[in-house]
Amino acid sequence: MSNAQPLPPSAPPRRKAPRAPKRFTRAEVEEVFARFQARDPEPKGELESVNTFTLLVAVVLSAQATDAGVNKATRALFAIADTPAKMLALGEERVSDHIKTIGLYRTKAKNVIGLSRMLVEQHGGEVPDDRAALEALPGVGRKTANVVLNIAFGHPTIAVDTHIFRIGNRTGLAPGKTVDAVEKELNRIIPPKYMLHAHHWLILHGRYVCKARKPDCAVCLINDLCRYPDKTLA
Structure with missing residues (x-):
């Protein structure tokens, strides 16, 4: 009788990890943004505002909310409170009433009053053209500061949102595991002449073409350059 032990089942062959997409060349990055520029030379954000202060408030309110939802809530609010002093006089409860259709509206109302107070007390009622000063305001993070610096003050900043x-x-244009990593890569690769509008081109492309669930690859302006392996056919 044999004492040989049965051999363990052989392990399944290891699947090779998919290769990272080949990085865009400088010429390809240039082509991406040249196409965006040719189609829409002066892209605009979709948040409604009447001045720099209301832009700041709108961007703060837009966190985890749609631009359309924010616009619907702020039209009446900005009609009566378009300066930090007026917003502060309105008070947290009345601000809450105006924005209660927006997610996290109580926290956001508290932040709007808090940032209005800081603008009045520390900045003479003006929105500062300074990243550190902006990020010190309640409810203002790096993304919000980047949007305000870009739209209101013409800084060539990139505000990396979900889009x-x-x-x-997805495209392989600027891969990164965090929003900061993607922002850093975009700042590295985008030619300076496109930086002012790059933020809007990319957001609008993500909102209306390169959508989360089903990208419209058939109408995509950069389909032939994109590295996405699962492109839709129609």
């Missing part, structure tokens, strides 16, 4: 983060990774 831009998705595009950076």
Whole structure:
């Protein structure tokens, strides 16, 4: 009788990890943004505002909310409170009443009053053209500061939201595991002449073409350059 032990079942062959998409060349990055520029030379954000202060408030309110939802809530609010002093006089409860259709509206109302107070007390009622000062305001993080610096003050900043983060990774244009990594890569690769409007081009592309669930690859302006392996056919 044999004492040989049965051999263990052989392990299944290891699957090779998919290769990271080949990085865009400088010429390809240039082509991406040249196409965006040719189609829409002066892209605009979709948040409604009447001045720099209301832009700041609108961007703060837009966190985890749609631009359309924010616009619907702020039209009446901005008609009566378009300065930090007026917003502060309105008070947290009345601000809450105006924005209660927006998610996290109580926290956001508290932040709007808090940032209005800081603008009045520390900045003479003006929105500062300074990243550190902006990020010190309640409810204002790096993304919000980047949007305000870009739109209100003409800084060539990139505010990486869910749309831009998705595009950076899906297309292979600027892959990164975090929004900061994607922002850093976009700042590295985008030619300076396109930086002012790059933020809007990418957000609008992600919102209306390179959508999360089913990208419209058939009408995509950069389909032939995109590295996404699962492109839709129609």
